Amino acid sequence: MPELPEAERARATLERVLGRQIVAVDDRDTYVCRPHQPGEIAAALLGHRFASAHRRGKFLWLETDEGPTLALHLGMTGHIVLDPSDLGRWDRFSVGFSDGGGFALRDKRRLGRARLNASLELVGPDAADVGREEFRRRIGAGNAPIKARLLDQLAISGVGNLLADQALWQARLAPDRRTAGLSVEELDRLRREIRRAVRSAIARGGAHTGAFIAERRADGICPRDGHPVSRTRIGGRTTFWCPECQV
DNA sequence: AGCATTGTTTCACA
């Protein structure tokens, strides 16, 4: 289910493994650990301790004490399991500590990732932190449909398919509006609603908790005006919106 | 059977 709120929860979970010595690493899944060879992440991490847990958008990383950095991504279905009692077939990557504890990246679909020293240079600023000026510049540029731009993690990071629909609904903006046609007032309003949607989702436990998300289905009704929601495809993703109040 | 899926990356094309 991972979007920014789920990634933040994973980051908070990972904070609890800091300071413990790494004595085991399972990096045998060559797809999740690509482009590393099996054993490569293990060799780099063994003996070290994680010193801090970070996140930007949906990208997570753990810094070690003067050692390498371990980057993690939850993909489409991944989550972090703390001190797993036993490792199953959906645990794609795991770390064990000297005190007997550990964590696993549990991910059915296998689109999650574990990577050494990944660069965040190209990733856009966090959707909850981005400043007004920078948001105008990065989101207002070009002429893509606004929803496609929101999903572009190089523009801003953390907004996924659900959060995008929710935020656009809150901002009363149609998802197929082209970015070139958005006014400064509309861009500012959208930024405000993204931040509200993100904060609310974190507080309530996930991107799926939004009021509009509940109506994201064939017979869904707009919570604002009762109009049936429309379904279309934007940015390669199924998109729901209210043609009555989103203009 | 066929299509969809809350993710990112890669490739083709204008």
Added chain:
DNA sequence: TTGTGAAACAATGC
């Protein structure tokens, strides 16, 4: 060259 959009990726569920 740059920006945009579709396909690919893996596995599962309806």
